[in-house]
Amino acid sequence: xxxxxxxxxxxxxxxxxxxxxLCAQDMNHEYMYWYRQDPGMGLRLIHYxxxxxxxxxxxxxxxxxxxxxxxxxxxxxxxxxxxSQTSVYFCASAGLNRDEQYFGPGTRLTVT
Amino acid sequence: xxxxxxxxxxxxxxxxxxSTLRCNFSDSVNNLQWFHQNPWGQLINLFYIPSGTKQNGxxxxxxxxxxxxxxxxxxSSQTTDSGVYFCAVxxxxxxxxxxxxxxxxxxxxxx
Numbered sequence: 442x443x444x445x446x447x448x449x450x451x452x453x454x455x456x457x458x459x460x461x462x463l464c465a466q467d468m469n470h471e472y473m474y475w476y477r478q479d480p481g482m483g484l485r486l487i488h489y490x491x492x493x494x495x496x497x498x499x500x501x502x503x504x505x506x507x508x509x510x511x512x513x514x515x516x517x518x519x520x521x522x523x524x525s526q527t528s529v530y531f532c533a534s535a536g537l538n539r540d541e542q543y544f545g546p547g548t549r550l551t552v553t
Numbered sequence: 554x555x556x557x558x559x560x561x562x563x564x565x566x567x568x569x570x571x572s573t574l575r576c577n578f579s580d581s582v583n584n585l586q587w588f589h590q591n592p593w594g595q596l597i598n599l600f601y602i603p604s605g606t607k608q609n610g611x612x613x614x615x616x617x618x619x620x621x622x623x624x625x626x627x628x629s630s631q632t633t634d635s636g637v638y639f640c641a642v643x644x645x646x647x648x649x650x651x652x653x654x655x656x657x658x659x660x661x662x663x664x
Contacts, residue, residue, distance in 0.1 A: 465565075472650055483639055483654025485556075491649050499651060529594060535650060540584055541601035544654055547594055 444458035453551045454522045460513030462517040472535040473515040477528040522552045555580040559655035566662050574625040574642030574658045584643030591636045630662045
């Protein structure tokens with residue numbers, strides 16, 4: 442039981458490049474979330490999903506897209522990376538009761 | 554939206570000392586979690602505690618939902634307790650159960 446995993450762990454992109462971050466959970470959770478953490482701040486929600494095939498916008502969705510084609514996976518895409526997207530990205534999941542959230546180890550992304 | 558405030562923002566302790574971290578929130582919540590972010594950036598779940606008191610070893614937490622605050626107690630602190638402690642809350646009416654994070658308390662435990 443690995444919990445929540447994220448790939449890659451680190452990535453450096455040039456402005457304008459694209460990439461996809463993968464989040465996987467093996468707890469059969471319905472809810473999945475993508476947050477970003479900037480220096481000296483707590484986490485802010487980018488997008489979330491309440492079940493397979495559904496996605497919704499969070500607090501800071503601009504510049505990102507997501508997909509949840511399989512229940513266990515939640516993908517975060519950057520179509521044209523910008524330096525303002527330099528951040529640490531965390532994925533989380535929660536069960537049907539939307540109670541305790543479990544977080545992945547994070548992906549550190551730098552956009553130059 | 555709901556506001557989450559943590560205090561103090563920074564704390565320096567000698568190893569062996571005790572401390573209390575506070576989290577105030579501005580509205581009713583149905584989810585409250587405490588996390589420890591270690592120096593490597595990992596977020597570690599400490600407590601899921603929307604109300605009541607829980608203990609886990611040297612750490613304990615109390616949430617008084619009616620008064621809209623939660624406390625995290627660290628006893629006999631160790632250098633491995635260093636890092637940032639976040640309180641995060643969720644409400645029944647917010648987006649898909651998302652968590653709203655406080656700004657964190659940065660704890661440094663000196664040997």
